[in-house]
Amino acid sequence: MASGNLNETQRQLLSDFRAGKRLALSRVVSIVEDERTGFQEILDELHASLGKAHRIGLTGPPGAGKSTLTAALARAFSARGETIAIVAVDPSSPFTGGALLGDRIRMNDIALDKGIFIRSMASRGSLGGLATTTKEVADVFDAFGFDRILIETVGVGQSELDIAATADTTVVVLVPESGDSIQAMKAGLMEISDLFVVNKADRPGAEKLAREVEMALHLRTGQIRQKVTAHHGVDLERVRKRAAERLGITREEQESDGTAWDIPVLRTIAEQGQGVEELIDAIDQHRAWLTESGELTRRRDARLAERVREVVDRRLRQIVWIENDGRKLLDEAMPALEQGTESPYQVAARIVRAVSG
């Protein structure tokens, strides 16, 4: 996967991309999102340019006002002279192809800002899955040189948590109406959040929610971010430990010497822009902490290991279903499966044998 693997068109495209041309950026994003021929080679080429952008994930239950807050943040960053890419993920509507018209219109009014680039992820990815593709699209924006990448995910499911957890700084947005703090804990949001925002803070119940979240955070400090799941055979905890050893620090040490990150609970009214400056300050404090504490390196190492795993998965699917006879074997097996004379396990074993010998 060296640049020798790229054809002339792709090399020209990358050259335009590196020259900062917007059209080339759009094209590269589309190639990556649609997993078109050569997309992995292009990502491979861009890999060396990664790591400069600050990736900010915004997540929370539906109706929390994430889009509005994302737009407000983007405007405020832009006013400071920074460039912003927004990746809006709507995985929960794989059938309809993404965001509703209303959201698109709301997003369009910031799309006129030249420093802001917006991309809505519609497809769930045919081979890699939405989470992997979203991270790769964020990589493209990073390589292009954006200062901040805002990744907005709708919903509170596992793949959404996976996407949010890929950010350097993860902001969890709640509203009084979105259920109480117990529900937030249930949804796993506590574990991935670096900052909490209670949006629509002028509504009844906002203060109560904020205090409940603060209480829950206080109870759980020391537990959070400790348990990292062993994921598909890759021991992320071991990867993080390695990085921590290399840096000579541990989370326990951070806690005992008071350098651990203290998750703040902020209040905003995104519609009116209230609290947005304070949120940006907190985001920047978190960013500074990430670098100073070594946590940035740890997170990026875990992310690299995870990416390898995802790319392996995708490549194997490609080999089985596209390059080999997987589809044909499955098609042929359907009558036996329907009649119950063969089980899915027998058919799967046959398909795997055809690949791995």
Added chain:
Amino acid sequence: MASGNLNETQRQLLSDFRAGKRLALSRVVSIVEDERTGFQEILDELHASLGKAHRIGLTGPPGAGKSTLTAALARAFSARGETIAIVAVDPSSPFTGGALLGDRIRMNDIALDKGIFIRSMASRGSLGGLATTTKEVADVFDAFGFDRILIETVGVGQSELDIAATADTTVVVLVPESGDSIQAMKAGLMEISDLFVVNKADRPGAEKLAREVEMALHLRTGQIRQKVTAHHGVDLERVRKRAAERLGITREEQESDGTAWDIPVLRTIAEQGQGVEELIDAIDQHRAWLTESGELTRRRDARLAERVREVVDRRLRQIVWIENDGRKLLDEAMPALEQGTESPYQVAARIVRAVSG
């Protein structure tokens, strides 16, 4: 994968399982959930006994009262002399290991009912992923002979939709507080629902929500359940079409001759048991429709094809990360990845080559 592959302990376990022993059921479920040695062989053995249970999925946003409604349904089915298995999925909290104490207690008071078996899925699965494991646990209950399997999923993300969509009958539960119907559509719930329930129907806004959902359903009839995503190289639409051809009917024909399923919007107050009988009637009407229309066969065919794909994925991961040198290769590559001298794509390619030659 014939019974010859099972050892003496496993054969005894299966024999106890088939004799209807609860302890054997618990053990088999644990083996499948934890992907312990021999779990695929056991599932293979049980495959011939599948297809008798009615699988009912309950999903919706956090705080909609799904657990309460699930418990109410289970009690009502039990009172009719049916046996019920409940699979409670809490994928959104992979770190804490599942449900909060309050929910566990609430579930425990129906756990005393001998006709009701409850299983809470805590782990997200090390190789197969939570969605696959949940479906396989449902298979175990089906093979054991339960009349109904209630699958409750928390959240509205993609993997939760995948789980819910695996049921024969999918019930989407909303409450006035959980956001308006526009949010429900955004979350992709429209596409997977066979029945809508507006729970906490005595609260303000319930009637408005129910009417909005009815309106949205009316607008979208004819569009829903048409687009099936091409998923990891398996064309589910083609699989469904095949089944439809075999049956000699299509969705379009159902619509034109008035035999398509008309998605109802029901009102419940689950805490008080109100509307539960009406919900059961609607669930049974849907079940009858599934059989008469041939939709049951279509859905089960698509599910079989999907299962083959999932088992292939899992087996390949096992080969790469457990049986081969995947972990070692990744470990060795970490320094180069950290330094940026190698990209994840290069490392992944090396790991894949080690398996597929």
